[in-house]
Structure formats: structure tokens, C-alpha cells
Amino acid sequence: MRVIRFDDVIALTGLSKSTIYRRMEEKQFPKSISLGGRSVGWYEHEVKEWLNSLKPSDT
Template sequence: MRLIRLKEVIDSTGLARSTIYKFISEGEFPKPVSLGERCVAWVEGEVHEWILSRIEERDNQKQGVSGI
């Protein structure tokens, strides 16, 4: 299991910092793990799964559109 810092989450998802925290507050993105008083990181696998779910959501929408 690997923990990644915010910069890598931003690089992996293409999201802005504010968007990541907005999605977290809405329950739409994995929560970070506290590493100390002012340090957090994310579980890399959870971020990867979130990305894959977005891809799956996109692919499901394409199938719905093509079935019209």
C-alpha cells in the first residue's frame, strides 16, 4: 500500500486542489489519511479506483447514448 501526497493526486486526476476538497466534502472522493498535524496523504489504490469509476461511468453513458 502506498500513500500519495496532494501534488500526485492533482497530477493523477487533473483536478484542482479546491475541486478535490469539494468532492471530499460531498462524499465523492476518497478521504485523506492524516500523517501528522499538518500533513495528509491519500491511499493510492483508492484514488486509482476513483479514476477507474469515472472511466466506467463515462463508458456506461456512451453505451446509453449509442442505444438511442
């Protein structure tokens, strides 16, 4: 399992940081994992699965 950081998530999804945080609060985006300190990451496969599940009007 590959863990990706915020910049990679932004590049992969095309979403802004604030949109990602908002969707996380609404439980509409994969949950981040703690990497220690203030660092977070996401499992790449979860983000890709989330992207594949979207309808064209969801982005």
C-alpha cells in the first residue's frame, strides 16, 4: 500500500485543500492517516477508488 501526501492528493483529484477538508468533514472523501507530528497522508488506492466511484457531476 502506497501512502501519498497532500500535494499528491491535490494533483490526483484536482481539488483544492479546502474542498478536500470539507469533503472529509462531510464523510465524502477517504480518511487521512497520521504519519506522525502534524503530517498526514492517504492510501493511494482509497483515493483512486473514491475517484472511480464519482459521477461526472460530483467533482
